[in-house]
Amino acid sequence: MEDRETVPGASTPLGDVPEHPDSPDAPDVTLGGYLEVHERPPAFTGSDEQPYTASVEVESVENLAAPYVAYLVFPRWAEAGLGIVGHLETPVLWEGRSRDEVRDLAHALRLTEVKHLLDEAIQRKNGED
DSSP, X not given: OTTOOOOTTOOSOSSOOOSSTTOTTOTTSBHHHHHHHHSSOOXXXXXXXXXXXXXXXXXXXSOSSOOEEEEEEEEEXXXXXXXXXXXXXXXXXXXXXXXXXXXXXXXXXXXXXXXXHHHHHHHHHTTOO
């Protein structure tokens, strides 16, 4: 991760911040919008003060009604940003009839909710549920 910025305690994606970050019309307030605008995954500082990025995983399952599921994976980066040292993930969040359907549902998620899901995953890992 070459051009990664770290901001201790940040609760929003690090790096490129929209000109008007509170605007619901900003093109990068959703996971998919951020990926499209910045051509990289959003980065967050988790509630454990560690640096993470967020990505969508889509898998096929043996459910004829909804053969695809998606969830978020949060790679945890070394504090120097030189490599991945672990990861967290959410439970399955979306089910659907196609890869595109579940991916699009994931990409519509607002970044504030992605951060919330990261912090919930940290709490689960630490047994704080």
